[in-house]
Amino acid sequence: MSGEIQQSLEDKSRILYLAIMQLRYLLCLILLFTGCASRSINNNVARDRIVRMPQIILEKEDVEVLKVTRIGGSEAIAETRLKTAFRIEKAKGEWVVREVRIGHGQWEKIDNLAAALESVKIDETKQMLEQIAEAIRKYQGTTGSLPVFRDYITLTDQLSPKYLTPLIRLDSWRHPLWAERLSSGDIVVQSAGPDRRLGTKDDVLRTISK
Secondary structure (H helix, E strand, C coil), rough: HHHHHHHHHHCCCCCCEEEEEEEEEECCCCCCCCCCCCCCCCCCHHHHHHHHCCCCCCCCCCCEEEEEEEECCCEEEEEEEEEEEEEEEEEEEEEEEEEECCCCCEEHHHHHHHHHHHHHHHHHHHHHHHHHHHHHHHHHHHCCCCCCCEEEEEHHHCCCCCCCCCCCCCCCCCEEEEEECCCCCCCCEEEEECCCCCCCCCEEEEEECC
């Protein structure tokens, strides 16, 4: 009888169920040391720092640190496995992930998370373009003119490392940036934006006037 009830609910396409699973991914977390730069970091220290992050509600049992790699005197990357739950709904005959919960945190809608992530990437890309614009201005201040170039690569070859450090070649979506010298003499530095296609309304660009 219970099997028939379950099948009936599925036919109405409104079943929500909780899928608890272990999600392994790279937690690109910069672990900053407050003490001596030579202070050691291990899996336990990394886990303590992660569970204390104010943005995410995690308990120690929610986090397994697989590997910690030092990338500098005061930075490290922790590769982790986190306890994650997904709320899945059957819609139009197909199971669709609607919400996600990390550790003991709140349920978050997948669409909202995706939109928030895109917003962060747009802001990050704008900051990148501002850094490039500043480097171009420094170049102009030193040489008395804007750089002459064929494309973005040849532009940044002239800017880095003296005026642009670190070298920036990709936007936040890991796609190449683009640059053009306009007939007016102005320089446009541009990202294709979230849709990864140049010339659409979501492009992110910065114009440096002559």
